[in-house]
Amino acid sequence: MTMVGAGMIKWAFMEVWTSKAPPTVQVFATMLLKDKILTHEVMEHRGMHCDLDCVMCNDCPVESVLHLLFLCPYATHVWFLVSNALGYRMMKPAMTVQEIWMQSKLARGNRPKEIWTTQFICTLWSTWKSRNQMYFISEEGCKSLQDLRML
Incomplete structure (x- = not known):
């Protein structure tokens, strides 16, 4: 994932931390913007060997943040x-999470940004939690929680 620019990062972080989302969701969104979410792609990059397929669809050869949270x-x-x-228009697919985040700014129209951002990052959080639920009950996932502690 490539960052669009420092101005976008600062803007996105401000949006996250002024949202009405719970702190856990705000931390998740911050980690997402920093490309620190432990998808299979990131775990493989860190030397943890797991099945790289998306656990939600088993159709993607590498589970990336973009695929998991938007394209799956x-x-x-x-x-x-x-x-x-919620009566929002759908966002178009994009090449990076940051591009999608920028589109979300346009998609909200005249709605209050705190409400829109809260709904946006809570939807991401919910999708991530569903993925984790599937991952940790899956036999295809990492064999033990001990593997995760090594990170």
Whole structure:
């Protein structure tokens, strides 16, 4: 994942920390923007050998942040439901999480940014939690929590 620029990073961090999301979700969003979320791609890069397929769809050869939270069929379905329920227009696919974040700024229209950001990062958090639930009950995941402690 490549960062768009320092101005975008500062703007996104300010949006996260002024949102009404719980602190745990704010920390998650900050880690997401810093590309520190432990997807299979990141774990492999850190030397932890796991099955690289996306645990949600088993259709992607490498589970990246972009795939998992936005492009996976599970994630696109979640975003479809959220956008319909809240009356937002759908965002277009993008090459980076930061580009999607910038699109979200346009998609919110005249809605208060704190509310929009809260809904946006809570949706990301919910998708991440669903992934973790699937991962840790899956036989395909890492064999033990001891492997995660090594990180």
